[in-house]
Amino acid sequence: MWPVENQSAVIEFILLGFSDNPTIQSWLFQIFSFVYMTTLTGNILLIVAVKTDNHLHKPMYLFLINLSILDICYTSIIVPKILLNIVWSAKTISYTGCVLQVYFYLFVGETECILLAFMAYDRYVAICNPLRYNVIINTISCTRMIGLSWMVGSSIACFDIYFVCHLKFCGHITINHFFCEAPSLLQVSCGDISVDIILTLVGGFMLLLIPLCLVLFSYINIFLIIVKLPSGRCKAFSKCISHVIVVTIFYGTSIFMYMRPRNSDTGVTDKIVSVFYTIVTPMLNPFIYSLRNKDVQKALGQLARCTIVLR
Template sequence: MLDQRAEGNFSSVTGFVLLGFSDLPNIQGFLFGIFFLIYTFIMIGNGLIVIITRIESALQTPMYFFLANFSSLEICYVSVTVPRILVNLWTQDRSISLLGCATQMCFFLILGATECFLLAVMAYDRYVAICNPLQYPLVMNQKTCVQLAVGSWISGIPVQIGQTFQVFSLPFCGSNQIKHFFCDIPPLINLACGDTSLNEICVYLVDILFAMIPCLLILCSYIRIISTILKLPSTTSQFKAFSTCSSHLIVVLLFFGPGTITYLRPKSHHSSGTDKMFSLFYIFVTPLFNPIIYSLRNKDVIAALKKLISKKT
């Protein structure tokens, strides 16, 4: 995988090896089974949410429109990384081409940025619904919802393409073994030769733009939401308002917590073990729990699911 053509003192890497879980040789089959089941549940669960929010008339509201977008995003998000993980575990062939690695990382970063923006948009939707209920139909009209959704999907594309190009412009020498189960920025920067401080600064700046700013917007929205809820006259009204926000807030914590820790730590503090552990959260845990959280805590979604099942049976 290393082309020995001299470029200064560096070798030109033509491919990588994703070590993944190679340090656990005795449980490769077990890991394949677990990850395959989780991937199947993610696809079915999020797919059901997309279907019922499209066909059930009671769910034709902005909140469920954004939820359908979020579930569609989760399907795309896991499909960028998990199938490759399953192939590596099944075949034990962990090689990946330079182009394949760059493509995987680029789509992973773009979809990650989309998730950050979409979670912020969903928080704004809840803010308008609770803090300005009379203006809600006017503010969150169909045109605005579509524009917010499209903006969330495409906003990160140019920046993340640029960041991917910058990472893969680094000189790689020596080992081409990535101590991770997919192509991500921290393990690739660890493989690079020379000074990577500029790349680390760019990672921090992009994180501030695509993670910290949406996170602050979500925080501000919930400060206003909680303040408004506490002013409601009855406990029943307060509970109902909290229940419409709690599911989204849980998903926000599951996604932003591990992701922020992974990308904002300096290079010297990165280790393959901790990187893989935190990555498992935003690759598997959030997409898996998203449909569970939104269905079990939402009477409208449960009613729509029962209606769909009764029609099929």
């Protein structure tokens, strides 16, 4: 899968993480553990609620289930390794483990970028063209959009990892990050990375800027419709603005990481920015998109009552 010379040149990487201070590490362990458990709980509850309630078997909730699956995978690729490194006071990751982490992280992240654009389009059709919603967005078209998201994400991730595997590393490699991320690997590579930088920019344009423009276009049109509503504008604005804020954080921080010049190692800034799109947004997504929804809350209530009765 990857060149033999890379494996002979470097067997493992050292991830510096956030801090060597035991007190700070203790706090970080507690914070990341809480965030991870919240992410898992929120997304699993959503999946179970939709699966067990026939009233939620609609295209919109099919999108949300896939978003929850992606968010669970997203954080599970990164956070458990962070927690293990803190507990064991070990900051190493094997070359193979690093490459696999990069691949699955890119696969899930790129799939989510495309899926969020389709979800914004779904809301656009529902609000701006409600009479044709069931014609345009049905189970078949929804399944195709979701399948396309996963297929494109997987394909582009395979393309990306091919170039990551051909990066050259010299000697003992220290990565100033808390996980193996493609831009961080480019910074510690000792070979010519000009082609990789160009491909990163092209990929960022296709998977970040274009979907973000589609999302913003959809929500701008939604806002224009909401303004004309005789009542219920505040509630509708509240929901849409919360969606836009979370999506903007996800795309904005990702664009900062993948589409800025690779002149220097920004260290702490990179780590803070990465936390937002790898850890924070997966935790917020189920609450912003789903758990405030009355239908989902009703389904969760019924699920809780059934659980109590069974006990």
